[in-house]
Amino acid sequence: xxxxxxxxxxxxxKKEILDxxxxxxAILKQLGNPEKNVGIDVAPEALSFCRQRGLNNVRQGDIGxxxxxxxxxxxxxxxxxxxxxxxxxxxxxxxEMHRILRPGGLLLINVPAFPFLHxxxxxxxxxxxxxxxxxxxxxxxxxxxxxxxxxxxxxFLFPLAVAARTLGGSKMGRDFEVKKTSLSNRLFGRIMTIxxxxxxxxxxPFGVALFAVxxx
Numbered sequence: 001x002x003x004x005x006x007x008x009x010x011x012x013x014k015k016e017i018l019d020x021x022x023x024x025x026a027i028l029k030q031l032g033n034p035e036k037n038v039g040i041d042v043a044p045e046a047l048s049f050c051r052q053r054g055l056n057n058v059r060q061g062d063i064g065x066x067x068x069x070x071x072x073x074x075x076x077x078x079x080x081x082x083x084x085x086x087x088x089x090x091x092x093x094x095x096e097m098h099r100i101l102r103p104g105g106l107l108l109i110n111v112p113a114f115p116f117l118h119x120x121x122x123x124x125x126x127x128x129x130x131x132x133x134x135x136x137x138x139x140x141x142x143x144x145x146x147x148x149x150x151x152x153x154x155x156f157l158f159p160l161a162v163a164a165r166t167l168g169g170s171k172m173g174r175d176f177e178v179k180k181t182s183l184s185n186r187l188f189g190r191i192m193t194i195x196x197x198x199x200x201x202x203x204x205p206f207g208v209a210l211f212a213v214x215x216x
Contacts, residue, residue, distance in 0.1 A: 017031055017036070025046075039055065044060055047060055069100070070099055113152055114130055155208075
């Protein structure tokens with residue numbers, strides 16, 4: 001996310017950025033500049049947690065009817081939001097994000113990929129849908145976005161996700177899940193570091209997630 005932000009908007013630290021579906025404020029915290037950058041979420045509990053972390057520039061609202069004037073932001077981040085059960089109108093959400101962006105503004109989207117990977121974990125986190133690249137491309141082009149980057153990622157974890165989904169109903173699958181979740185953060189961090197370096201120059205044909213960068 002931040003690698004793409006740096007590449008497409010080098011002076012992003014001076015810009016006004018909206019985090020749609022900010023949750024408990026992880027991305028907002030990394031963005032810094034709390035006077036300019038704004039978070040929005042439908043869950044009041046999440047916003048309360050943001051404020052406890054000193055992130056006070058947050059407000060409650062729905063992605064389908066963003067409470068901001070036209071051309072309010074230089075960039076919009078929409079990470080792990082469009083998949084959710086409470087997002088009923090995906091084109092409407094994309095239209096709203098286009099509306100509040102300034103001319104030349106940047107949109108960054110991260111969504112889970114491939115419907116066949118839908119799992120019990122997806123059910124637990126209220127995942128209504130997973131996406132393919134063609135769906136996101138069509139969604140953005142219909143709202144007159146210019147696509148700058150569209151790639152699958154978390155590709156190195158894709159075989160594990162497929163195995164977990166395939167074996168999920170068996171004892172072996174349940175054992176696999178235990179082993180998978182016991183992998184250290186350190187190992188995961190190394191894997192992602194390698195993948196992010198590769199993503200600077202190449203795009204992946206498959207992965208657990210899908211990442212898009214587009215301009216208004």
